[in-house]
Amino acid sequence: MGNTLRSFDDMLTSAATNGLYNRMFSAQTPLAGTTAATTTCGSTSAQRYPVTLTIPSVGSGLSGVYFPNIELLGLGQATTLMCGLEYTLGTLTVSGNAFSAGVSMPTKTVQGTSVTTATACPMLYISTTLVATTPVITITYTNQAGTTGKTCSVTLPTNALTGSAFLLGPHLAAGDTGIRAVTGISTSAGTGGVMAVVGVLPLGWSPASSATLHVQTSFLGFPAPMFLAEPNEAVAFYHFGSNSASTVHALLVGVAD
C-alpha cells in the first residue's frame, strides 16, 4: 500500500491490516540545565533531549510510518515542545577544530511529490559541553535552493552546556530560510566539546500554558507537511523557552505506509 494519507479509509485500512505503532517516550535533560540563547545565537532558548527514538523496521511492501497523532507533555512546566525527524548534517570537535561531514537532508514524498527537503528548523546542538569563551561558530552550507558555499555565524555563550540547542534560522545568509547540507563548521575559540548542526523536519509540537496541560497534535488537518518516518531514522525532541532541567513525555501513534 502506498499513500496512506490519501484518505481516512486508507489510513484506517493500514491500521487494521498492519497494526498501529504506539510508542511511549520519556526523556530528561541534564539536571544542571542547559545554556540560554542570546540575540546572537537564536533569540529563543532551546534544549534537545539526549535520547532519540529510532523508527523500527516495517513489513514487506511498506516504506515507513506516518504519525497522525502525537501527544507531548512537559511534566511540571509550561513549555513549548517539538518532535521531528532529525538529521546530523555535520559535526565539529572543538579540540583541533575538526569538522566531520554528516548527511544531507533527505528526499521525501510530500503530497505525492518527491521533494528534496531542506530543514526549516536548523539548529546547532551541543552534544558535549564546550570549553570555549564566546566562540563564533561559522557554518558553511547549501541553502534551500541548492546554492552551495553559503555561510552564517553565531556567537555562543561561554561554555555552552550539553543539551543546549541554538536556532540557526535568524542567522542564515540574507534571503535564506533553510539548509540542505553542511560542508563546514569551525570555531573561533575553544579547547573542548562537541557540537553538531542538525536539520529537523517537524512531526508535531505542543505549546502549553500550564504545567498540567498536555497537547495532542495532528498534522492531518493542519497546514504543515506530514513526513514519512523511515526505518532507522531518528526522532528527536526539543523544548523551547527554558534552560532549566526538564522532562518530556510523549505518545506517538503511527500508521504504516
Place this chain on the structure above:
Amino acid sequence: MAITTRNDIFTKHAQGNGQVLPWIVASPSSGTSPVLANTGALHMALHANAIGTTYPGTLVSFPLPPSLPNELFTVGMSASSSTALGMYLAYFYKIGTVNLAVAGDQFTHDAATFPVTRTILGQAAQPVTLIPMIYLTTATVTTIPAFLLKTGAGGAGYVNQDGSNVVGTRTFTYPAAATAVQSGYPLRLELTDSGVRDITQINITTASGAGAATIYGVELLMPLGPVSTEHTSITDSVFGGLGMQNLKPASATTGTVTALLGIVNIAPSSTARVTDFILTTTLNSWTDYLTQFILIGGLTQLILPSLQDFQSAMFLQP
C-alpha cells in the same frame, strides 16, 4: 514558483522555503490600567521577544529569517497563554517620541517618512492604516500629563486613515500622576477616524514632572486565540478561514522604519498576559507578477473589514 495551491504550501515548506518559528514572549512587568474618562477604555500592552528584551527601552523583535526576499506567509500556529483577551501578533512601527515633562509641541518624528505601505489589491505602495499607540518609557510623576494631537498654533497633529491632516480636539489625559512605564494606550482620535497614517505633532497642555513615551503605529496581523490558561489554540491560516499573514514588514515612504514584530494585548486593564507560540511559515516566490498581486490583495481585503470594525469600536470614547 508562486504559491497557488495548498500543495504548494506543503512542498515549499518541505523544501525549506519557510521556517518553523518558536517564539517565547517576555512578560511585561508593569502598567497602569486605563481610566475611561481620561485615556479611554483600553490598555495596550507591548510584548517583545523573551531573549534580549529589557522593558521598556530595549525591545527585541521576534526573530525572522534575515532579508526576506518575498512575502513570508503564516500558514499555521499553535499558541498557549495565561488567561488572555485581545492578543494579536502585530507590527509596531516607531513613529517618534514625545517629551511629557515640558509644555508645548513636544513630538519628535523619527527619520523614516510615513505612511508605511504595502501592496494592497493589486496596487503597490498603498498606505497601511495603523492604530496609534503611546508607550510610556519614562514614568510620569507629580502631575498628570495631558495633550492634544495638534500643534500649539492650531495646526494638524495627525494624518488619518484617508490621508487627511487632522487637528485633534480630544484631550488625552494619563490615568495617574505616577503612571508606570510600559503603560500603553491608543491615542484619542476624532470620532470619525479609525486609524492613522502618521503622527505629526503632539501638544502638551499639562506637563508632568517627568515622563517620556514612544509613539507607535500598530498593524494587527493575526489574533492569538486562547482565552484561558490550560487551553491551547490552533490556527489554520489556510483552510480555517483564509488568513495567511505576511510577516515581512511594511515599508516606509522614505528611509527605514523601525519595525518591531511582537504581540499587542488590548484589554480593559493592564494585567500582563503572556503567549508563547510556534508558527509554520512559507515563503512566497514571484514568477507570475499578476497572480501574486491578486493573491496578496485578496488576503488584505479579507483583513481590512475586521480591522476597521475593531478600530471604530476602539475609538468610541466619551
